[in-house]
Amino acid sequence: MKTLTHLNTVSAFNTFNQFETRHPLVNIVDWSKAIVRRDSTVHLNLYCIALSVLDNHEGQLAFIAPGQVIGIEHNTAEIKGKGHALVFHHDLIKETSLAEKLSVYYFFHKDCHQIIQLSEWETKTVADCFSKIEYELSQSIDKHSKKLLTSNIELFLNYCERFYDRQFITQESLNQGMVKNFNDLLNQYFSSEDLIEVGIPSVAYFAEKLNISANYFGDRIKKEAGKCAQEYIQKKIVAEAINKIHDRSKTINEIAYELGFKYPQHFSRFFKKNVGISPNEFRTAGSDY
Incomplete structure (x- = not known):
């Protein structure tokens, strides 16, 4: 019988998957190091964007909004060993410009399980955005941390919006x-x-x-x-x-x-x-x- 696990904080998410907690509200994680529990279903109260890199160096972005339920066997197991993910709590962006903009991103609607297909160049762009956030997480937390983290996340989401809209253009003929x-x-x-x-x-x-x-x-x-x-x-x-x-x-x-x-x-x-x-x-x- 499957068990339902509620993960309401980044720390709980890290503990569940045995990731290191470097910041209480945000993390970049390597799915190759995730603990796969096929008998578990997760209720995630966090924002999560997972990058899967395919064999041809193209990629896929999967988006999870707070409140969604994830079947581990159909999610973590599929992207295990193929990429990284950004996970963050809403408190990180509270009272920032990003908090006001977040609702306009279609891929974060609660009833949406959106997948964006990425070209090789777009995959590298996402990886670069993740690297900037990763770098900031490697620094000691100070008064600049929140601003730098949220601005880099906003930059990344703006790219995601471009990639999402691009799908409509490149597939127009189809x-x-x-x-x-x-x-x-x-x-x-x-x-x-x-x-x-x-x-x-x-x-x-x-x-x-x-x-x-x-x-x-x-x-x-x-x-x-x-x-x-x-x-x-x-x-x-x-x-x-x-x-x-x-x-x-x-x-x-x-x-x-x-x-x-x-x-x-x-x-x-x-x-x-x-x-x-x-x-x-x-x-x-x-x-x-």
């Missing part, structure tokens, strides 16, 4: 027509047996079909179409529902099941929320909604 591809996949799904057998598809389902992350997929759809992917799915359900409701040979309950709803009452609530009246009222009125 993403052209993504809304069309999304619509095609929606149509295929709604004409298949999956809708009845599996249920209403998630945003993650379509992202996987397009071989991109769910967060990146959501961002692209939002940028291209001005509305989120979930709205697209909901509008598709409404359009299909209206077509089926006009067919009076089927009951509302049958239509609900055909649209992937496990319970007809859930379909009725969904329809009324999006159309303004219930399915039965819509059918009775014979309106042109």
Whole structure:
């Protein structure tokens, strides 16, 4: 049985992984020296950015926000021996300019498990940022420590923001027509047996079909179409529902099941929320909604 470990401080994080504590609020750690506990799950109340260096010298950045739960076997074990990580507590940046800016970094949203792919040059840039923070950690703590540490972390996060935005530019040709591809996949799904057998598809389902992350997929759809992917799915359900409701040979309950709803009452609530009246009222009125 897995155990849940709460790590609320950098010191606790260091002790758990047997790292040296050089500063109570921040550390740069080498994952090759981490202790892997495959039977553990960690609730991390810290910011963490892990760099994994691949065999071709390119890299990946993984971001963890305070409050997220990490399965050790799917995280630490994967990056063990491949790179370093920056971990810091919010108290480090309290009353600094970085504290105000931190909320704008998309990759630190609590519902986001963002991975940024890095070129060889970008990987070296990250390593250089880590080296600057590492150097400061090797010095004795004095009145300048906080300012230098936070300014270097802010510089690093600004680079991360550039790398994140760069993904949209370098993959633009691959993403052209993504809304069309999304619509095609929606149509295929709604004409298949999956809708009845599996249920209403998630945003993650379509992202996987397009071989991109769910967060990146959501961002692209939002940028291209001005509305989120979930709205697209909901509008598709409404359009299909209206077509089926006009067919009076089927009951509302049958239509609900055909649209992937496990319970007809859930379909009725969904329809009324999006159309303004219930399915039965819509059918009775014979309106042109």
